[in-house]
Amino acid sequence: MSRLAPFAEQVVGIDPDPEAIVYARQRISPVSNVSLVVGDFLTMPVPSPEEPFSLVTCVATLHHMELRSAPPKCAKCSHLVASPHSWSSS
Structure with missing residues (x-):
């Protein structure tokens, strides 16, 4: 950070x-x-469309989550919180 x-x-x-x-x-x-x-990022409220995050990055996180459900949830949350002109990485 x-x-x-x-x-x-x-x-x-x-x-x-x-x-x-x-x-x-x-x-x-x-x-x-x-x-x-x-x-928990996956259970926190999603920011409003007027105040999205510009970048969402996950560092050393997936190995702490249930592997069948975590990647799709991370991808969905990253898509919802990032602005249309931003990017996300993991």
């Missing part, structure tokens, strides 16, 4: 593990445009 921050107005990190969020906060504390959220 600290590598994306210089190129973005705002960076949002989401992780279901509160300890991971604590660790991430320690690492990115000097970066002002990064916010961290404890939550």
Whole structure:
């Protein structure tokens, strides 16, 4: 996230593990445009069409999910939250 921050107005990190969020906060504390959220990306509300994310990326996530249902859910959520002029990666 600290590598994306210089190129973005705002960076949002989401992780279901509160300890991971604590660790991430320690690492990115000097970066002002990064916010961290404890939550599950697949169950969080989808942003409104007026305020979509420009980039959705998943790093080290799929191996934590049920393999038959996770990839389609990730693809669907990425498509819903990214703006029409953006891209997503995993």
